Amino acid sequence: GVMHTPNTIYAGTRAFAETVGLTSADSIIMPSTLAHQTGFLVGIILPLAAGMKVVYQDVWDAETFCRLVDDEQITFSAGATPFLTDIVSACQRRGRRLSSMRSYLCAGAPIPSPLVQATQDDAVDVLIALWGMTENGGVTLTRPGDPVELVADSDGVPVPWMQVRIVDDAGGEVPVDGVGRLLVRGASQTIGYFKRPDLYEAQLTPDDDGGGPWFDTGDLARRRADGGIRIAGRTKDLV
8 A cells, every 4th residue: 555645646747747748728538447546647636736628438448549539639648558559559440640649658568669650650649658656656757759769768767856766786876778776766755655664664775865765666777878767677576
């Protein structure tokens, strides 16, 4: 049970909304379950915070998704890579793009280069890659206008109010292209695990610069020269 406050939830939502450039003039379709972080933040909190229209799809079907986007003139959506794969295939079958949708945010798994290219060719103009966790919402994003190869090979750079570090086993910063443990901190970070403060404390590293402790995500990441990250594996698996 990951515990958040209204402030941590709002910070995580506002950060990527501002980065993507979403306003009350936009509209969202959300086919992901609302009990998951993606559905909760993008499908509930974001439209409430920004005053935008939201359309819900209760059972996933790519053809229905495309029809709803056209009928409701949806401008934005978010989901995992398998959703995007289905959407692109549906657009290719029907022979037309999602003309009203300006951007799609994809997270949860790497996006293969051919899928990035096919998305921009056949479905949506702007594809954005995101990395985050239930513990801290969206932490890193690629930016609108980034080239295909960057979206396919990067999980983006930190959003406003979040910081990342990639360190070796001794706690030292890894060099560019080096792989190490991914640490994060910032405004959207969880305040702890429900009734298990011991588990949360075990994930925190000492505050060595006055900015507060860092949270060890359990992910391994590669440091990019542009300041971004690329997830490279896990140090542990949790059920």
